[in-house]
Amino acid sequence: MKLAFLIASRSLTSRKLRTAASMLGIAVGIGTVIAIFVIDHNTNLSQERRRSEDSARPDIEITPLHSNPAGVLDISRSLESIPGVLEATGAFFNGITLVRNERPIADLELCGLEPGKSETFSAYRIAEGRDLEPGDTEAFLLPRGLATRLEISLGDSIVVRRRRPPVRGCRDGQIVTVDEGGARDEDQVQSMRLVGLLAPERLGRRQLAITTFQASVKLFRDDHFLPIFWARLSSSTTAEEVQRRVQSDFTVSTPRFALAGEALEEKAFRNGVLASAMMALLLGLFIIFNSMSMSLNERIRQIGLLSALGTTRAQISAIFLAEGGILALSGGVLGVAIGLGLAALLKAYRITTLGLGERVDTFEIPLPAVSAVVGLGVLFALLGILWPLVKARRLSTTEALRSGRADFKDLRQRTRIGVYLVLVILIPLGFLGVSHLVVGGTQRMLLILLKAGGALAAVFGVLLFCPGFLTRATRWVLGPWSRLFRLETRLAESSMTGSGHRIFTSVTGLMLVFATLLGVKSITGSLQDETRQWADRALPPSLYVRSEPLDRMRLLELEELEGVRGVVPLTAEINSPFTIRGVEPESLARTARSAEQHRLVEKLSAGDGIVLSEYLARSYRYRIGDTIELPTFDGPRPYEVIGVSDAFGFFPDNRKYGLIREADMRRDFCRTNDSLTQLAVILEDGAAEHRVEERVRASLSSLEWLTIKRASAIRARHVREIERDFFIFDVILLLIVCLAALGMLNSLVIAALERRKEIALLRIIGLTRAQLSGVLLLETISIGLIGGVLAALLGVPVSWIVVQGLANVSGLGVAFELSPVLLIGCVLGSVLVSLIASLLPLRQAHRVDYATAIRYE
């Protein structure tokens, strides 16, 4: 082992630049992925922790449209029969009073839950006593602290009386208070026995008593009550999908505390970040493997020499493993340090996997994922360094000593298939396992990833299985230069076609990086285009006013202002299950700008119709002519979808909304625009926003509270936010561009080292410095060009697939648009990275002591 470490350490220290480039390659590869894993883990953890600490955690809440629904006890079972709903439970909350010796001792909330569901929904934890069981109709649970305070012990019975706060509702435009009920006094009380005490977490933190759903329904059976149902969904199911299944009877909502990171767009975003991390991992492992295995000829000669001197294969393996081990472990340690440092920086600058600006409160290291990444990195480094040993087994000692010629072209088909399987299938699958890629949401998302992976696999397969492709590509690229630089072109060509392994590595590295870059930038561009198009539709020159309540006279005054086309009151608003605004057709008619818009306003004025914003319609897959039942006090009220349009009704910043006639909203929800707090002031064509804003401010100067947003500012902010949210991609891209540059640098350094003698010879027989530079630069430019063009060939279909997929899952009307500037930039970027990476090796080539190189190497 002493010999092994001696030779290994000498080998590492004698080629400092190569060692440094290899180690940095390993470190940056590992570090990039670790940084993303750590920040993603902590982003989620922080979101999770910030969720309400005193609530259960269902994926969705399902509310019946009718109060006192029939067969309430069976609803959970019928919900569980919906594909994708894993488990459901009824949850009922209402007010009770605890009575001891006929005296009320506490007013509490009673929560009815189905027994045995607490763990599934993280509702509570029993600290003492037992949990509720099926058939328990007189048992209840109390938070331990509350029980102590009320001096109620386990096993004590106590009288529970229902409280009946007046139920407010809306009937035919009139607010009604339901205070009549047929309940007899004796039905309002029930004796219950305390069977368990709750730990002070989740529901156990609240002032409530928990009993079985059945018992709570029994207690409130003849009252006006509206139970809710909680459900856990499979990772491939969305709230929207469940909503479609239960459309006519229930509304489905995502609890407030489950929103962050779980909305479809956010899932898609996180998947994008993680997919980029996978590219970084793939690239990193690829570069690590190649860094270690690239100096194949030199190593094979070394094996030949050691073998000739009587070193056994085991000893040779030990030498190589020692070198690989030192390099991989030090690279791994450095990688972990870089990864954690970078994650800390990302945290500090609030760059998260949910976009920029999200606060990350925690800094935990997901050890399994980090260990897996480091393990993979080290494994690939060792595989890379052992690769020459495998190759050398096919050569005799004298063959190995004499030429050591072994190249990528010589790979057997079986080996190629092995490499392919590892890089294209095993690593991505392993990555999915480790990263918990957010497939949840829909299987469509998985399909997108598969399609994109398929495109990658196809291009990668061509490169791997058709080694002649790169040779031909080299000739095509170098061809045009041969007229100007005949000698340089020929020498560059001979070098490139003779170093298939090196060229494959460099080209593939650049291709992966710039395809990712093209993909991310195309997606950002497409989203920005979508936002601009939406803004063109939904944001005519206008001002959005939010203020303390205004009377109608003020509105009329605003309408008279110079530059104002009309004012649309948008105060009447409900959220059930999405934002619905009540609008007055007359005010819309004043601001309509086309015949089509006028027709839509006409339809709306007929009543009982709803106009949906495009985003909302796409998200819920509603079409014109569909009926949506909105929950009202008297049960569901059908509304026909009469239009899908963004032309009216937007108010910052919700793009998912519906519009109904104000009279209908008054009738069904008792919400009106009588007292105005939200207005859209639509401007005349050509009117200057800031001038009109000044006039509006002057007109409303007597108000104490007033905010005005300009449409142009909203538009700019929406576009800017996409860029801001995608900033983490820029960080990842920067890292993987560095990684590719390092890989390229390593490849060129190794090439320069291996070609020292050739370079020396050429210089001796008269090649000038300029000609030598020409040869190396032509080679570099060609690699960059081939990598860039392949990146475009891969990046364009992948971007198209991802953008189509994004449109499919997010409900955004994004369309793939190919920017020629981006495409050219991608190819030029690839060439530029190659050129930058070639500067050091070029300098090294010029500093070759050719007298020594020619004699001793």
Next chain:
Amino acid sequence: MSQTATQPIVAASDVDKTYRMGEIQVPVLRSVGLEIAEGRFVAIMGPSGSGKSTLLHVLSGLDAPDRGRVLLEGHDVYALKDRARTLLRRDRIGFVFQFFNLVPNLTVTENILLPAMIQGQDPSERPPELATLIERFRLTGQADRFPHQISGGEMQRVSIARALFSQPRIIMADEPTGNISSRAGQEVMELLRACRDERGQTILLVTHNPRDAAFADRVHFLKDGEIAAHTTLEDDAVNEARILDCLKELDV
């Protein structure tokens, strides 16, 4: 670039060269002076480490001396800038090495054409002298092969063919037979001799093989970085037996 008839084609005066490895200094050449007339075949002999190859490198403009001057066709080689020195080497000198030093990814023909390619010739153009050279060096069947596909003797013949192709006035050969069989070595030396006899090229040979040195017109012996002047052999005096005597005399 022309020179007068009396002027030597290669001249070195007072050349010192010391290799430094950290604090250790190894003097390789000490006050070496040498003149080689045009059209002569000069061999430099000496034991390993005597500075033979270093002298060749210094004379060819590859390795600058610490002191002294080297004149090539009257040009002070190390007073020239790198580019001019490179061009002088390209146009005037052909090199033959012990380890052949062929470019592995170029064919035999392309390796022979390499100096011409460096001078700007199109590699697809095959001048008639190429065919002559290939035939003369018995490389006809190997013309389109790569170096790793031919034998050591053939590689060395390619290397000499490359050195001769652009018809340089000087050929510098560093142990050209050191890595090939004695039969192939004999062939190589005959080819070098023919260059001098038939084309009037100047040959500077570095060797430790008395049989190879016997092909020269003049033999200088180098010991401990100095030319042992009293043992220089010239013309008729150059034969294998005398060379061996000299080596014995020098205690080599």
